[in-house]
Every structure is written in C-alpha cells, then in structure tokens.
Amino acid sequence: MLQRVAVIGAGAAGLCVARHILSRLNSFAPPVVFELTDKVGGTWCYDERVGTYDNGLPLHSSMYRDLKTNLPKEVMMFPDYPFDPKLNSFLPHQEVQRYLEGYCQSYNILPHIRFNTVVESVKPVGMTTEDEEPRTTWKVTSSDSSGRQKTETFDSVFVCSGHYSHPHIPDIPGIENFKGKVLHSHAYRYAEPFSGQSVVVLGAKASGLDISIELAKVGAQVTLSHGRPRFTFPLPPGIQQSSPVVAVNEDGSIRFQDGSVGAADVLMFCTGYNFKYPFLDGAELGVKIQDQLVSPLYRFMMPPAFPSLFFIGICKMICPFPNFNCQVQFALAVLDSSVTLPSVAQMEDEVQRELKEKMEQGVQQRHLLVMEQNQWEYCQTLARIAGFPPLAPVVRSLYEEVWWQRRVHPENYRRLNYKLISDTQWELIE
Numbered sequence: 001m002l003q004r005v006a007v008i009g010a011g012a013a014g015l016c017v018a019r020h021i022l023s024r025l026n027s028f029a030p031p032v033v034f035e036l037t038d039k040v041g042g043t044w045c046y047d048e049r050v051g052t053y054d055n056g057l058p059l060h061s062s063m064y065r066d067l068k069t070n071l072p073k074e075v076m077m078f079p080d081y082p083f084d085p086k087l088n089s090f091l092p093h094q095e096v097q098r099y100l101e102g103y104c105q106s107y108n109i110l111p112h113i114r115f116n117t118v119v120e121s122v123k124p125v126g127m128t129t130e131d132e133e134p135r136t137t138w139k140v141t142s143s144d145s146s147g148r149q150k151t152e153t154f155d156s157v158f159v160c161s162g163h164y165s166h167p168h169i170p171d172i173p174g175i176e177n178f179k180g181k182v183l184h185s186h187a188y189r190y191a192e193p194f195s196g197q198s199v200v201v202l203g204a205k206a207s208g209l210d211i212s213i214e215l216a217k218v219g220a221q222v223t224l225s226h227g228r229p230r231f232t233f234p235l236p237p238g239i240q241q242s243s244p245v246v247a248v249n250e251d252g253s254i255r256f257q258d259g260s261v262g263a264a265d266v267l268m269f270c271t272g273y274n275f276k277y278p279f280l281d282g283a284e285l286g287v288k289i290q291d292q293l294v295s296p297l298y299r300f301m302m303p304p305a306f307p308s309l310f311f312i313g314i315c316k317m318i319c320p321f322p323n324f325n326c327q328v329q330f331a332l333a334v335l336d337s338s339v340t341l342p343s344v345a346q347m348e349d350e351v352q353r354e355l356k357e358k359m360e361q362g363v364q365q366r367h368l369l370v371m372e373q374n375q376w377e378y379c380q381t382l383a384r385i386a387g388f389p390p391l392a393p394v395v396r397s398l399y400e401e402v403w404w405q406r407r408v409h410p411e412n413y414r415r416l417n418y419k420l421i422s423d424t425q426w427e428l429i430e
C-alpha cells in the first residue's frame with residue numbers, strides 16, 4: 001500500500017521532502033504539504049510587515065530587506081538543483097525565493113501544497129491490522145483560511161515548520177526600566193529608521209554582525225555587545241564592541257559585564273530563536289521541547305519511540321539545503337524499509353550517550369543542536385547507511401573557505417565570486 005505523508009511547511013525543507021516523495025511514487029502517495037501562508041519559500045519570503053498576518057497568526061519570516069546570503073550559491077544549493085549560473089555567488093533574498101519557486105515548478109510540487117492552511121495538531125494513533133505489525137499512524141488536524149477544520153490520517157509526518165520565527169530574548173534584569181525602543185531582529189526590516197540613533201545590538205552571530213553593519217551605514221552609532229572573543233578584524237566606522245549587557249539600571253542606563261555603563265535609544269536583540277511546535281505534544285512523543293533544545297531525536301530527526309515523525313533541519317550552524325537533502329533521503333529510506341533502525345531502546349541509549357558526551361566536553365545545553373564541524377560526517381553517515389550519493393567534498397571545502405572569509409572580512413566577503421570546477425575543486429573568479 002502506498003504511504004501517505006504529511007509535510008508541515010513549504011519552505012526549503014518541506015519542498016525538499018515533497019520533491020523526493022514525488023520521485024518515489026512506487027512507495028509513496030503524492031504528499032500533502034500544509035503551508036500557513038499563501039507562498040512557498042518560508043524564511044525567504046520577505047514581508048515588510050511585522051507582528052501578525054491579517055488572520056492574527058504571528059508573521060513567520062525574519063527576513064530583512066537588504067539581506068544577501070551568507071553562503072555562496074555554489075554550496076547553498078540543493079545538490080540536484082543548481083542556481084542560475086549567471087547569478088553572482090552571494091544573492092539577495094529575492095533570488096533565493098525565485099530559486100525555490102523554480103525548484104517547485106521543476107518537480108511539479110505546487111499542486112500538492114495546501115496554502116493558507118495551518119496545522120493545528122499532530123497526534124500519534126496506535127493501529128493494528130490483522131496481517132501487519134502494530135504501527136503508528138498520525139492524525140493531522142489543520143484549518144484553512146475560512147476556519148474550516150479537517151482531520152486526516154497519515155502514515156508519517158515531516159515537521160518542516162522552521163525555527164527562525166520565535167524570538168529568544170534573554171532575561172535582562174531591569175529591562176522594564178529601559179526608556180528607548182526594544183526589538184528583536186525578527187522584527188527588523190531595514191536600517192533607515194535608526195539613522196542617527198544609538199543602538200546596542202546584543203549578539204554578534206550572523207544577524208548581529210550584518211545588522212550592525214547595515215545600521216552603521218545609515219549613520220547609527222552601534223555598540224555591538226557580545227560575549228565572544230573581541231573581533232580583531234576591522235569593523236566599519238560607527239561600530240564599537242562591548243562586553244555583554246547584564247542589566248538595565250533604574251535610570252534606564254545600560255550596564256555591561258565589564259562594569260561600564262552606557263545609554264542608548266534602541267536595544268536590538270540578535271539573540272536567536274526558540275524552538276516552538278504548537279501542534280505537537282512533546283510529552284506524548286517522549287520528547288522534551290525546550291526553548292533551545294528538542295531531545296531525544298535519533299540522528300537529529302526522529303523521536304526514538306515514533307520513528308515515522310521526522311524533524312527536518314533542526315540543527316544549527318549547518319549548510320541548510322544540502323543538509324535537508326541528506327536528511328530527507330535518509331528518512332524516506334527508513335519509511336520504505338531500505339534502512340532498518342535499531343530498537344527503540346538502542347536509539348534512546350545512543351542519543352543519551354551522545355548528549356552526555358557533549359555535556360562532558362563542556363557543550364552548554366543550548367548548543368547541543370549546533371553541528372558546525374560535525375555536519376559533514378553526519379551527512380556522510382546518512383548517505384552511507386541509506387545508500388544515496390554523499391555530498392561532494394567541494395561543498396565542505398568552499399563552505400569552510402567562506403566561513404573563514406566571513407570572519408576576516410565581514411563587510412566585504414560577499415563581493416567574491418566562486419566557480420565549482422569539479423567535485424573536489426572550486427576557484428575564485430573575477
């Protein structure tokens with residue numbers, strides 16, 4: 001019997017699931033992709049509004065107007081679907097959106113997407129038939145734009161709802177005393193309104209650094225406050241670094257970790273996002289869903305007790321599209337039984353052992369889903385077990401080159417253009 005798969009979200013991850021299911025129609029029925037907005041692309045759909053949509057749901061995308069990709073298209077692409085070769089390596093967000101629309105068209109995914117439809121609940125249901133092993137099916141309840149609710153049954157569910165939508169705001173004692181504007185990068189769209197203002201940007205990862213540079217360009221005085229080693233590369237004029245903000249004093253002034261005190265018009269939190277899956281009951285799945293961690297997940301995808309529910313793209317600091325592509329192929333190999341999983345107890349043990357090892361190495365709980373260097377071996381392992389082609393070594397080497405360029409020239413690295421010349425080599429082009 002063909003398996004019925006529900007996909008939550010039509011961003012890059014959900015589209016990737018649909019694309020691979022549609023190429024395996026001997027084992028799977030065409031997927032049902034639920035998408036709460038009226039567009040594909042998720043994160044890459046720029047929306048000038050902030051706050052909520054007309055239907056009152058919170059806005060999903062955290063995209064800002066002038067964002068350019070921080071990965072070159074040569075490594076960012078799905079390995080089986082290149083970007084237009086005429087484009088530069090680093091792209092404005094509109095080009096990524098166009099790319100995802102093209103992907104959708106090429107694999108004829110559009111007819112399988114139910115737009116303006118929000119998944120409200122996903123529940124496992126035990127099912128036993130006479131001639132089969134007991135297995136789980138899933139009841140998925142969704143509601144469309146006219147509020148009509150529908151519950152349908154699926155054999156598996158792919159959670160592709162993204163994790164850059166729910167702002168993480170660290171607890172800062174006295175923040176209620178701050179007299180200026182407080183916002184999170186989720187609600188940042190462009191720099192002009194901050195011209196001439198003093199802005200303390202909290203956090204210096206990708207968004208913190210990029211937004212600081214945008215703000216400085218329009219004449220804001222930026223204090224980039226972070227707990228990382230002080231950056232030694234030149235920052236543009238208008239940006240100074242400081243230690244983390246530890247409190248806001250009663251008079252509204254800001255206290256930093258090194259004891260200094262400052263004033264600002266704006267506090268801009270570039271402090272990342274929380275995991276939130278309002279349609280899942282973690283306890284029922286044996287999974288703890290915390291702000292910064294979802295665990296245990298076998299191979300960073302499946303709750304051990306429910307290996308027909310898959311989280312795609314949950315890890316941080318990865319090369320997203322290639323990573324999704326590996327996870328999806330692995331997950332489908334599990335579903336069509338070309339991969340046999342260990343027992344539930346063994347999967348649980350393995351995840352707990354890995355978590356324990358990381359904590360013993362000093363990894364903080366909120367960083368347990370950060371993959372960074374381990375992502376390549378992870379993808380390699382998925383490919384080996386499920387028998388699909390591994391990522392070409394050039395993806396890693398160019399990714400690492402760009403990573404280094406970004407650290408040294410955060411303002412200028414996007415001017416470079418690259419060309420892949422083989423599976424193992426790239427070159428810099430004029």
Ligand SMILES: Cc1cc2nc3c(=O)[nH]c(=O)nc-3n(C[C@H](O)[C@H](O)[C@H](O)COP(=O)(O)OP(=O)(O)OC[C@H]3O[C@@H](n4cnc5c(N)ncnc54)[C@H](O)[C@@H]3O)c2cc1C
Nearest residue numbers: 009011012013035036042043069070118119161162164320
């Ligand atoms: C500011 C910013 C810059 C980035 N820059 C880069 C970059 O340069 N290069 C790169 O490779 N990656 C970048 N990323 C990472 C980016 O998030 C991933 O590349 C990728 O787009 C994530 O895709 P996704 O499908 O997992 O999630 P999303 O793109 O977030 O898609 C999730 C989809 O699920 C839908 N959805 C959510 N909940 C429900 C529900 N209950 N029911 C139905 N639908 C639902 C949403 O509407 C959305 O369409 C960036 C991220 C951000 C936030």
